[in-house]
Amino acid sequence: MKTLSIDVGNTSTHYGLVAGQSVQFTGHFPTAEFRHAPSPAFAQKLAPLLAEADSISFCSVVPDINDNLRASLAACQQPIFHLTCDSCAGLELVYPKPHEIGQDRIANAIAAQEFYGIPAIVIDMGTAVTFDIVSSQGYEGGIIAPGLAVMTRYLHEQTALLPELSAEDLLNVEGAIGKSTVHAMKLGVAVGFSGMIDALLLKVTNELQKRGEPKPVVLSTGGSIANLTKDWAHKSLFVGDLTLMGLAVAAKRQL
Numbered sequence: 001m002k003t004l005s006i007d008v009g010n011t012s013t014h015y016g017l018v019a020g021q022s023v024q025f026t027g028h029f030p031t032a033e034f035r036h037a038p039s040p041a042f043a044q045k046l047a048p049l050l051a052e053a054d055s056i057s058f059c060s061v062v063p064d065i066n067d068n069l070r071a072s073l074a075a076c077q078q079p080i081f082h083l084t085c086d087s088c089a090g091l092e093l094v095y096p097k098p099h100e101i102g103q104d105r106i107a108n109a110i111a112a113q114e115f116y117g118i119p120a121i122v123i124d125m126g127t128a129v130t131f132d133i134v135s136s137q138g139y140e141g142g143i144i145a146p147g148l149a150v151m152t153r154y155l156h157e158q159t160a161l162l163p164e165l166s167a168e169d170l171l172n173v174e175g176a177i178g179k180s181t182v183h184a185m186k187l188g189v190a191v192g193f194s195g196m197i198d199a200l201l202l203k204v205t206n207e208l209q210k211r212g213e214p215k216p217v218v219l220s221t222g223g224s225i226a227n228l229t230k231d232w233a234h235k236s237l238f239v240g241d242l243t244l245m246g247l248a249v250a251a252k253r254q255l
């Protein structure tokens with residue numbers, strides 16, 4: 001069975017054709033394109049995937065565009081599954097206000113639980129960075145921090161003299177003492193971002209250890225991972241399409 005998974009993030013809408021842990025024909029589309037109207041261009045992009053899909057599964061952290069997304073898919077014959085805190089069979093939400101949890105975070109937790117085992121820590125680096133903790137009890141909660149692009153853009157927007165760095169600027173940043181505005185900014189953002197992720201991971205790992213939990217699986221996903229230093233990448237297993245995988249599992253569990 002193949003599922004067309006669609007993950008609406010604040011910047012991009014990611015999609016792909018999923019069968020278990022195999023994800024094919026992935027792509028992304030600017031979420032802003034659904035802001036005011038349904039998108040025929042999106043429907044066109046998905047047409048070849050839809051020809052092979054048995055069902056559609058989506059989650060969204062931009063609720064205002066959901067109607068336009070559905071309208072973009074109006075011609076599809078397949079059933080459409082929407083992952084929410086009320087449709088995540090098999091994942092206990094050990095959380096005071098389950099409706100607050102981003103649906104992408106629920107999808108990530110389901111994928112971790114299904115394919116990688118618990119306890120798991122999932123780090124998703126999108127517009128925001130999220131940490132999510134899944135234990136034998138279920139989804140426990142996590143952390144929300146600024147994403148790399150948000151950090152970079154905000155520094156530019158709130159100042160007169162700081163330029164906006166590109167994603168490429170943040171790869172392989174050398175040294176520790178900046179010798180120009182851009183070099184100093186590159187250090188601040190690239191090293192600062194990696195340090196933030198490191199510190200958060202350490203805090204969560206320590207907490208689980210204090211509780212006597214077994215060593216957690218650490219998974220990472222999301223667009224900004226490439227900007228972390230190479231040594232950090234060894235600290236987690238990178239699964240680029242984790243959210244799409246979780247969406248397909250969630251739809252299947254509902255059958």
Ligand SMILES: Nc1ncnc2c1ncn2[C@@H]1O[C@H](COP(=O)(O)OP(=O)(O)O)[C@@H](O)[C@H]1O
Pocket residue numbers: 008009010011012013125126127128147149150167222223224225226227
């Ligand atoms: N392959 C990539 N390499 C580096 N940066 C990326 C990549 N893909 C996305 N990004 C950056 O990461 C940010 C968030 O990524 P994205 O996955 O689109 O977020 P969201 O899931 O919130 O929509 C974007 O602002 C984008 O500039």
Ligand SMILES: CC(C)(COP(=O)(O)O)[C@@H](O)C(=O)NCCC(=O)O
Pocket residue numbers: 008009010011061100101102103104105125126127128129130144147
């Ligand atoms: C934290 C998020 C903004 C991350 O979204 P993304 O960066 O992928 O666009 C999203 O999961 C969200 O809006 N969550 C709702 C708040 C919460 O999870 O508690």
Ligand SMILES: [K+]
Pocket residue numbers: 009104124126222243
């Ligand atoms: K995400």
